[in-house]
Amino acid sequence: MNTRTDFGKVAVLFGGTSAEREVSLKSGSRVLAALQSQGVDAHAFDPAERKLDELAGFDRAFIALHGRHGEDGTIQGALELMHIPYTGSGVMASAVGMDKWRTKLLWRSVGLPIPEFVMLDATSDFAAVEAQLGLPLFVKPACEGSSIGVTKVRKAGELHAAYLEAAKHDPLVIAEKGVLGGEYTASILGDEALPIIKIEPATDFYDYEAKYFRDDTAYRCPCGLPEARELEIRAQALEAFRVLGCRGWGRVDFLMDEEGNHYFLEVNTAPGMTDHSLVPMGARVAGMEYPALVRRVLELAAND
16 A cells, blocks of 8 residues: 555644644654654644745645644634645634633533533632632633643632633633542544543642653553443543534543542643653554554544
């Protein structure tokens, strides 16, 4: 099989200008190597260093950009205008998925379980929000990823400072009830939700360092849930993915409380593909090694 003619000339987009540039560089370099190892005519393309019009002549794009301008619909729109099929979700789903607030609104509207939350601004009654949601709670910018700007508020009176930290990254700031029974993720590939992974960070929560750099985060797959319960949540995760209009591949993160109830947290429409990343772990348990996973994601590339 001649893989060079299967996909044509492929741009692997990674790097970019977002706060997640460092992670994107790690993801993209691994994706590029995996494609080239299979004979795909793949080339590195960093939008921070090259003009987008240089994409003319590419037949397909693998988006390994994370964060703003990479998974928020902007690069997807540019590729649409250039008629270049690309991996992952389209313009609308990418934009909505990047916005945790609007994601929550859509999920709540169709009855999917989400943690209780309050939107914050400079005029909020922070003491009242602490009382309403209880402690601990989490504060996060609505439109950042990789836990950037996220604070766990443990003590009364700390919410205002956490708000100010999150507001450095985005004007939309969410205060979210702490759900403390475990952190989990379900990867999506095509029409399938892959085996669920339970994440057990050595840090207080699954923060930026734990996600990408620490080696003491434990990942459990099988995740330990009863089989029927796991299949139920995987089906709901696929529904949560589709409700937002997502396609191709992604990841739906969720939390469990101490009683075993689950709450969907957010969707990742351009997930990490580093050596610490979760989609490759779920795929491996499902019987798909990293090169085959990368190839499958590229096969799913499309236009809106």
